[in-house]
Amino acid sequence: MTNDHYDIVIIGGGPVGMALAIALHNTDASVLLLEARGIPEEVGDPRPLALSYGSQLILRRLGVWDRLTQKTPITSIHISNKSSLGQTLITPEDANVPVLGYVVSYFDLYRSMYQELAKKPTDNIDYIAGATVTQLETSDNLGTVYFDYQGREVKIDARMLVLADGGKLTQFIPDIVYKTQDYQQCAVIANIRAEKKQVGVAYERFTSDGPIALLPNKEDFALVWTAPSSVAKEICEFDDVTFLKCLHHHFGDRLGQFVATGERSAFPLMLKYASSITAQRMVLIGNAAQTLHPVAGQGFNLGLRDAYELSRAVSSMHNTINKIGTSAMLTKYSEKRKIDSYGGMIFTDMLIKLFSDEHALLKSACGLGLSALDCVSPLKRFVSRRMIFGAGG
Ligand SMILES: Cc1cc2nc3c(=O)[nH]c(=O)nc-3n(C[C@H](O)[C@H](O)[C@H](O)COP(=O)(O)OP(=O)(O)OC[C@H]3O[C@@H](n4cnc5c(N)ncnc54)[C@H](O)[C@@H]3O)c2cc1C
Structure with missing residues (x-):
């Protein structure tokens, strides 16, 4: 870090903040990326991420795609409703x-992005790992961040602050409040081996306890098993044999018995979205703007589109860098993201509520809905393209 003023400071170098920094590499803007954790080589996160074809196109443009060491193609998605x-x-x-x-995997993506960022000539991007932002302030013309780095407090000004921290720091922004819905559920994740080998098929099965997804992971599956929080805790504590039996009972026999499991971890789930994704000299992207249930694998895909669209908004100002972070720019960006962001939130929330309702009539209606989707090609195309490319379809 050589400056105390940047055009843009990105707070949070998770996959979304990092994607934005990479995408801004070709612009005239000076950028500082601050990440609280250590550099990605030192950080593990076991969660699997289903990336849409649309995200693949963006990651390819960012130079990240070919760096990913493990990527299993999804060649079909089987969706069913238990009972x-x-x-x-x-x-x-x-x-x-x-x-x-x-x-x-989240970790592989995070590491690949870091490698791409580190490889770029760093004339306009500075990256500091181990920097925890503690406070934010904004005025008409500036945003200011304070962060702890190597035992001292550092203060930096910027035309625009981008919050990509997952949403922890919005307490410092009076204009923004979060609306939250705690699903009282956790996602249990683990790598699973099934008796029947299949490559490329993703399974999404709705149950009254919550959806269960088995995503192709080479010849195995990455499990995302949603369950009420207390049940999820029990599931994590089962011995392997009991766990695999229970999974078979819950998922059914489509893949035969489940024969092996990796380590299990649980993530609490909620819907959380900001009342506005912009405030004075500030933009929220990724999970800081909206945190979704992983049911349809939309969270990161949506966050990546946030980052990509924001980078396009910045590059469109190449001769007018002083307009970065102005209310005109922020309003335009916010309007552009509205439909995609709300579409993703409403879609995932609706899936959870409809498919976990025990009412017999509603259960039949959901079954009919899946059959209708199966038979009506234009409807299937409409839904699948929106899942892949967002509201733009
Ligand atoms: C079980 C599970 C499965 C999922 N599956 C999918 C899927 O299949 N497909 C999909 O698209 N999405 C999926 N998601 C969602 C996806 O993981 C998130 O949408 C994505 O990780 C959001 O990235 P982000 O960079 O916005 O936030 P995060 O990944 O939360 O990163 C935020 C970063 O900010 C840093 N930070 C926080 N506070 C500070 C601070 N004060 N100062 C500096 N840095 C800070 C953190 O260290 C972190 O690195 C899943 C989520 C879960 C829980």
């Missing part, structure tokens, strides 16, 4: 794309 009829299969042909998406 009711009705199912559907989505294929690349339905959405008119070469592949529906890929399953990668």
